[in-house]
Structures are given as C-alpha cells and as structure tokens.
Amino acid sequence: MFYRGRRLRKNETVRRMLRETALTADELILPVFVVEGENIKREIPSMKGVYHWSVDRLDELADEMAAAGIGACLLFGIPAYKDEQGSAAWDENGVVQRAMRRLRRLAPELYIIGDVCLCEYTSHGHCGLLDGCGCVMNDATLPLLAQVAVSYARAGADMVAPSDMMDGHIAALRAALDEAGHTGVAIMGYSAKFASSLDWPFRDAAGSAPAFGDRRGYQMDYANGREALREVQADLDEGADVVMVKPAMAYLDVIHEVSRTFNAPLAAYQVSGEYSMLKAAVEQGILRSEAIWESLLAIKRAGAKLIITYFALDIGRMLNGAD
Numbered sequence: 175m176f177y178r179g180r181r182l183r184k185n186e187t188v189r190r191m192l193r194e195t196a197l198t199a200d201e202l203i204l205p206v207f208v209v210e211g212e213n214i215k216r217e218i219p220s221m222k223g224v225y226h227w228s229v230d231r232l233d234e235l236a237d238e239m240a241a242a243g244i245g246a247c248l249l250f251g252i253p254a255y256k257d258e259q260g261s262a263a264w265d266e267n268g269v270v271q272r273a274m275r276r277l278r279r280l281a282p283e284l285y286i287i288g289d290v291c292l293c294e295y296t297s298h299g300h301c302g303l304l305d306g307c308g309c310v311m312n313d314a315t316l317p318l319l320a321q322v323a324v325s326y327a328r329a330g331a332d333m334v335a336p337s338d339m340m341d342g343h344i345a346a347l348r349a350a351l352d353e354a355g356h357t358g359v360a361i362m363g364y365s366a367k368f369a370s371s372l373d374w375p376f377r378d379a380a381g382s383a384p385a386f387g388d389r390r391g392y393q394m395d396y397a398n399g400r401e402a403l404r405e406v407q408a409d410l411d412e413g414a415d416v417v418m419v420k421p422a423m424a425y426l427d428v429i430h431e432v433s434r435t436f437n438a439p440l441a442a443y444q445v446s447g448e449y450s451m452l453k454a455a456v457e458q459g460i461l462r463s464e465a466i467w468e469s470l471l472a473i474k475r476a477g478a479k480l481i482i483t484y485f486a487l488d489i490g491r492m493l494n495g496a497d
C-alpha cells in the first residue's frame with residue numbers, strides 16, 4: 175500500500191472542494207501614482223500597464239476600480255517641487271492630499287491608504303532628513319512623517335502606511351494622529367521592508383531614486399529572516415494595526431514565519447520589480463498569464479491576508495468574470 179494522493183485530484187470538482195487557499199478581490203490593494211498637472215494618464219515606462227494619474231482624471235480610475243471590484247488603494251505622490259526636507263509631502267494642497275479629497279467625494283466607500291515617506295519629496299531622494307555627513311537622521315525625521323500622516327488623515331485617508339523604515343515611526347504616527355483627533359485612522363507598517371533590487375522600476379514610477387548611496391542604512395538586509403520578526407514585533411508594540419512584508423515572492427519564508435508568529439493582519443507587497451518581471455514574461459510569451467495568479471495564490475498560501483499588487487485591477491476583472 176502506498177499513498178494515493180491522485181484520488182483527490184481526479185476532477186475539477188474534487189480539486190475545488192479541497193483547495194486550501196482562496197483569493198478574493200476584497201483582499202487586494204491597488205497602488206496608485208498621482209502626479210501634478212492636468213489630463214494626464216501616462217504609462218510608466220518601466221511598468222507597462224501602470225499609469226501616472228493626474229487628480230482630474232481619477233474619476234476614470236475610480237470607475238475602473240469599481241468595475242473590477244477593487245475597494246482599496248495605496249496612494250503615492252509625484253510632487254510639484256522637491257526640497258531638502260521633503261515639505262511637499264505634508265502640504266495640505268499636495269498632490270496626494272488633493273487626490274484623497276477627490277477620491278473620497280467620487281467613491282465614499284473606497285478604502286484610501288496613503289504611503290507615508292519622504293523619498294518622493296526630498297531633493298536627495300532619501301526617506302528622511304540628512305545630517306551634515308549625508309546620513310539619514312532617525313529621530314529628527316519622525317515629526318515630519320507624523321505631519322504627513324496627519325495631513326493625509328485630514329484629507330480623508332482611512333489608513334496610513336509608513337514606508338520609511340525609521341525606528342519608532344509607528345509610535346510617532348499613532349501619537350500624532352490621536353493628538354489630532356484621528357483615533358479612527360489605522361496604521362499599516364511596512365514592518366519587514368527589505369533593501370531589494372526588486373523595487374527598481376518604482377524609481378521610474380515615483381522619481382525617488384537616492385541621489386547618492388542606497389537605503390541599506392535603514393531598510394533590511396535581505397539575508398535576514400529572523401530580524402524581520404523583531405521588526406514586526408516592534409511595529410505591533412508601537413500600535414500598528416496591520417503589518418507588512420515587502421517584497422513578497424522572494425520572501426515567502428518571511429511571510430510564512432510572520433503569519434505563524436503573530437496574531438495580526440498581515441499584508442504582503444508584490445513590488446514593482448515582481449510586477450514588471452511577470453508582465454514582461456507574459457507579454458513576450460515566455461509565461462502564460464496564469465503565472466500571475468499562481469504568484470498571488472502562493473503569497474496567500476504563505477500566510478498573507480492582504481496583497482498589495484499592481485495586478486489588482488486585472489485580477490479583480492478576472493474574478494468578476496468581466497474579462
């Protein structure tokens with residue numbers, strides 16, 4: 175006698191009955207890049223099928239999201255000006271703040287998340303304030319990030335997602351939000367955020383490449399898995415509502431370990447490089463588009479509850495039977 179696993183793979187009915195992992199449109203978050211200017215829907219060269227949107231055209235995006243059944247978005251801004259501090263990030267009239275106000279009016283039920291970081295807004299492209307030697311100062315950066323979060327909350331954000339990797343940032347944001355009366359605004363920490371080559375296409379998308387050096391002084395070393403647990407623990411201790419692992423596909427071990435260790439909602443970010451690799455391979459006929467579905471199911475199987483992915487609209491349309 176030997177194990178006969180094939181009995182339970184006999185036809186699609188029994189395979190569906192026993193499928194352990196499911197994915198719904200409710201669990202997907204669409205990253206959105208908003209730019210200054212008018213009448214812009216411009217494809218991002220390094221991310222085919224992903225666009226820069228000006229605020230006045232967000233009604234089209236809101237319609238597409240509704241048609242695909244995607245109820246949540248994560249906003250990134252490409253500002254009108256950059257300076258040493260990144261002050262456009264907390265400008266009440268900044269591009270993200272205006273986008274949030276417009277989306278809130280267009281789609282009252284939309285779950286709006288704002289990415290909190292300074293790298294798109296600083297002239298040097300680093301995620302925080304620099305000292306005289308060009309090092310990112312941790313504690314001096316915290317009040318600026320807190321200001322960004324509060325300005326998002328005022329503009330109607332449901333959740334803020336600090337991606338800066340400064341120590342103590344969750345506590346700083348929580349205190350500032352509460353102080354300003356926004357106790358209902360949630361925080362999703364980019365808890366285990368790795369200094370990865372897979373976010374390279376994002377630099378094109380957000381114009382946020384560091385002018386010198388790299389992010390290894392604040393983002394995690396990709397050789398480290400156990401350290402990720404300490405980072406997640408810290409974010410939860412500081413009051414994070416949702417924690418995140420980023421990138422996703424090459425970090426399934428980390429996703430799995432975090433999901434086993436902590437009883438907290440876990441998100442995974444399938445980043446720009448993961449998107450562009452899959453997209454290019456499918457476009458060139460090297461892979462079938464099912465590879466995209468497989469990648470997302472694997473991320474869920476590893477233990478993520480939410481997935482932030484540039485494929486959200488495509489997958490939502492597919493699940494809706496609209497494609």
Ligand code: PBG
Nearest residue numbers: 291293337372373376445446447
């Ligand atoms: C900003 C930020 C980045 C990403 C999310 N927030 C870029 C970076 O840290 O260099 C990456 C997203 C992606 O690659 O899709 N700190």
Ligand code: ZN
Nearest residue numbers: 291292293301
């Ligand atoms: Zn950043």
